[in-house]
Amino acid sequence: MGGKTSKKLSNQEVQRFVQQTQLQPYVIQQIYDAFIDRAGRNGRMNVAEFKQAYNQIKPNYDPYNIYGNDMEAERIFMMFDADRNGVLTFDEFINAFIQIQRGNISSYELMLKEYSF
Ligand SMILES: [Ca+2]
Numbered sequence: 001m002g003g004k005t006s007k008k009l010s011n012q013e014v015q016r017f018v019q020q021t022q023l024q025p026y027v028i029q030q031i032y033d034a035f036i037d038r039a040g041r042n043g044r045m046n047v048a049e050f051k052q053a054y055n056q057i058k059p060n061y062d063p064y065n066i067y068g069n070d071m072e073a074e075r076i077f078m079m080f081d082a083d084r085n086g087v088l089t090f091d092e093f094i095n096a097f098i099q100i101q102r103g104n105i106s107s108y109e110l111m112l113k114e115y116s117f
Pocket of ligand 1: 081084087088
């Protein structure tokens with residue numbers, strides 16, 4: 001109990017995420033540490049926690065557009081909450097992270113729209 005124990009991904013998990021995201025292993029671990037920092041040890045990130053994380057992830061974040069960013073964060077949260085249980089696991093989060101970093105969100109949304117008919 002107590003103290004700052006950093007939680008590590010197993011090598012197997014890191015390899016899986018490397019394949020999935022094409023990121024370097026140390027980057028995966030950094031994202032994981034940041035995720036656990038916000039989400040807590042249970043590894044589940046709720047929408048409020050995601051909004052805070054989103055502000056740090058998003059390139060060209062506009063601090064004067066708080067409401068716009070919040071709504072955007074909520075939308076993205078729902079898009080990537082694959083099993084719709086109201087929290088993001090690291091699997092779900094890292095997918096969102098990659099898409100946000102690549103600026104792919106708008107094309108991703110378009111794709112979702114096209115397939116939702
Ligand atoms: Ca989920």
